[in-house]
Amino acid sequence: AQKVTQAQTEISVVEKEDVTLDCVYETRDTTYYLFWYKQPPSGELVFLIRRNSFDEQNEISGRYSWNFQKSTSSFNFTITASQVVDSAVYFCLGGVTGANNLFFGTGTRLTVIP
Amino acid sequence: DGGITQSPKYLFRKEGQNVTLSCEQNLNHDAMYWYRQDPGQGLRLIYYSQIVNDFQKGDIAEGYSVSREKKESFPLTVTSAQKNPTAFYLCASSDRITYEQYFGPGTRLTVT
Numbered sequence: 001a002q003k004v005t006q007a008q009t010e011i012s013v014v015e016k017e018d019v020t021l022d023c024v025y026e027t028r029d030t031t032y033y034l035f036w037y038k039q040p041p042s043g044e045l046v047f048l049i050r051r052n053s054f055d056e057q058n059e060i061s062g063r064y065s066w067n068f069q070k071s072t073s074s075f076n077f078t079i080t081a082s083q084v085v086d087s088a089v090y091f092c093l094g095g096v097t098g099a100n101n102l103f104f105g106t107g108t109r110l111t112v113i114p
Numbered sequence: 115d116g117g118i119t120q121s122p123k124y125l126f127r128k129e130g131q132n133v134t135l136s137c138e139q140n141l142n143h144d145a146m147y148w149y150r151q152d153p154g155q156g157l158r159l160i161y162y163s164q165i166v167n168d169f170q171k172g173d174i175a176e177g178y179s180v181s182r183e184k185k186e187s188f189p190l191t192v193t194s195a196q197k198n199p200t201a202f203y204l205c206a207s208s209d210r211i212t213y214e215q216y217f218g219p220g221t222r223l224t225v226t
Contacts, residue, residue, distance in 0.1 A: 033213060043202060045217040091156065095213055102215060106156040 002027045004094045006105035013082050014113050021077045021108045023092030034075045035093040035102070036066065045091070051075060082112045117141065118218035120205050125223045127199075135190045135221050137205030146188035147206040147215065150174060157204060163188055192223065199225045 003026045013019045025034055036048040049059060051068050059066050063080045079086055089109045095102040118139045127133045139146065145164045149157040159172030163182040177196025182188055188207075192199045202222050206215040 035214065037217075043204075043220045043222075045204065045206075045215075047214055047216070050212060050214050093215075102213070104157045109154075 002029075002094060002096065002103045004092055004103050004105035006090075006092050006108050008108045009106070010109045010111070012111045012113060015084060016081050018078060018080050019082050019110065019112075021079075021090050021092075021110065023075045023077065023105060025073050025075060025092070025094040025103075027073070027094065027096065029096045032094060032096050034068070035095075036075075036077050037091045037093065039089040039091060039107070041088070048077075048090075079110075082110075084112050084114050086110060087112045118205060118207055118216055120203075120218035120221050122221060123219065125221055127223070127225050129225055130194045131225075132194060133192050133199075133223065133225075135192065135203055135205075135223070137188045137190065137218060138186055139188075139205075139207040139216070139218075140186060141207055141209070141216060142185070143207035143209050143216070144185070145208045145210070146182070147208070148172075148178070148180065148188070148190045149204045149206065151202040151204060151220075160190065160203075192225075199223060 005024045032053045034051045037045045039045050056068050065078045067076045089107045091107045092105040093102045121136045147162040148160040151157050158174050160178050161169055161172050161180045163169035166185050169180050169182050179191045202220050204220045205218040208215045
């Protein structure tokens with residue numbers, strides 16, 4: 001069985017604070033991939049990052065950074081110096097290589113207060 | 115521009131009517147998906163198709179039907195058998211290499 005857990009339902013931070021969104025992916029497969037997507041109020045899901053299970057190198061893209069720890073199956077997402085435009089629902093997804101269907105976490109609603 | 119289009123953006127129907135949601139992609143992706151999202155909730159998979167003329171049920175397929183006659187198109191019909199059809203419906207497609215799913219803008223269906 002596969003499961004993506006986003007334990008934080010809602011987070012509120014004040015603008016310019018750093019914030020980390022947690023994600024844990026449970027699977028028995030050794031080869032898998034993980035994603036983070038952003039869903040702004042408009043509703044469309046926006047791709048942020050894809051990570052393969054064999055690549056544990058952390059990644060930074062501007063104010064965004066991701067930390068993948070295979071030993072704990074965690075794929076956490078940090079926004080540095082948050083901005084109001086970061087307010088959205090963020091989804092973590094997991095999938096097994098070779099299969100097309102992905103497993104969604106329940107999402108974390110981030111509100112950045114000006 | 116390559117991408118996924120869904121139409122219409124907002125759709126209103128009376129209870130008891132079937133309604134078909136459109137999803138078209140020009141990304142040359144083999145796989146396509148339909149998801150349902152209820153307010154404040156995550157996405158749930160309705161149906162997916164990995165290749166033309168083939169599709170599989172997702173977690174909540176009851177009351178829905180799909181077809182995949184063309185690679186570019188994956189329409190979803192919400193039938194009168196779906197007990198709570200009011201929701202936000204998202205279509206997605208993906209390729210066989212990255213598995214990254216590209217999402218359409220969604221259709222907000224309201225049934226009264």
